[in-house]
Amino acid sequence: MAKVKYYYDPKTLSYRKIEKTPAYRLRRSLFYLTSILLTSVLLYMVADSFIDSPKEKRLRRELDNMKIQYSILNERFDQVSDVLDDLQERDDNIYRTIFEAEPIPNSVRQAGFGGANRYKKLEGFENSELIKSTASRLDRITKEVYVQSKSFDEIVELAKDKSEFLASIPAIQPVANEDLKRMASGYGWRTDPFTKTRKYHHGMDFSAETGTPVYATGDGEVIRADSKSSGFGRHIRIDHGYGYITIYAHLNDYNIRVGQKVKRGDLIGFVGNTGRSRGPHLHYEVHLNGERLNPVNFYYGELTAEEFSRLIEMASQTNQSFD
Incomplete structure (x- = not known):
């Protein structure tokens, strides 16, 4: 009711x-x-x-996951930065030092990006600062990697050139030790075998039997193989590039021709007694940019420390030359 x-x-x-x-x-x-x-x-x-709706819960989970991913990404950036710093240190203080190249200034390695705000489109979001700082860091690392990559390209070219340079420098004896009778005469003031007066000897004389092999002391091109140079008799001249020329005189015979490319250690001729000579031997000279140098300073390519010391001792004796 x-x-x-x-x-x-x-x-x-x-x-x-x-x-x-x-x-x-x-x-x-x-x-x-x-x-x-x-x-x-x-x-x-x-x-x-x-209370979050299912959609909000999903979006919130995605946002939390994004923050975790950005955190992981920044940790990897830290690792990449450490590796890049090490590469830059090696590049400036080892590789470029070896090849006598100027280090890359920090102002170039760490140069920023000019112009308008690159990250304006990333503003206005809840996590804009996180996203902008990560994007900025990625751009900076990308720039440093690019600079380092170009530097390594330059180092590779320097290494190629240095490799050719090292192969071209006269660096071995033109006559093998086992074929030598003795070191007849070194570089410097010596007694002329014909006039018996003091005369400056611009090369080294290697005493050996006629027919003993003579080897190219560095990579290069044969520019002369004739007997038209006064006193040298049959001789060979090799242009090694970089200003270096070597002369092999008083030969018995040739094993090359003019214009031929040779490598260090190639057989180019044979010891003889031609020209102005007092006995079978090889007269050997090293020229750099037109200046005649002491060949003894170039035998680092094959001799032990003991052999090199003995060679210097023999070459420094003020005896009579063979030519």
Whole structure:
């Protein structure tokens, strides 16, 4: 049975029964509906503030995962930076020192990127600073790697040139030790075998039997093989490049021709006694940019320390030359 409700009528000073008219019922229904709607909205707002939706949970997980990935990426950047620093240190203080090249200035290695803000499109997000700093670091490392790569390209070219240079320098004896009778005469003031006066000897004389092999002392090109030079008899001249020329004089015969390319250690001729000579021997000279140098300083390619010391001792004796 429905409850009967009353209201107080101040005019009659008595309670009167509430009549549930259609209008009354409509007002009550609207009141309840409004209350329910407001309550639902309030609950939704509370739930939206404190409880994530499935989509929000997924997006939040993706955001957390992104932060972890950026953290891992920056740790790898740290490792790459350490390796790059080591490469730069080696490049400036080892590789470039070896090949006599100027080190790359830090202003070039660590140069920034000019112009407008490169990272403006990354602004306005919740994690903009993290993204911008990571992008900036990536750009900087990419630039340093590029500079280092170009430096290594240059070092490779220097190494190729240095390799050719080292192969071209006269660096061995023109006559093997086992074929030598003795070191007849060294570089410097010696007694001329014909005039018996003091005369400057611009090469080294290797005493050996006629027909003893004579070897090229460095890579180069044969530019002369004739007997048209006064006093040398049959002789060979090799242009090694880089300003170096070697002369092999008083030969018995040739094993090469003019214009031929030779390598260090190639057989080029045979010891003889032609030209202005007092006995079978090889007269050997080293020229650099037109200046005649002491050949003894170029035998580092095959001699032991003991052999080199003995050779210097014999070459320094002020005896009579063979030519």
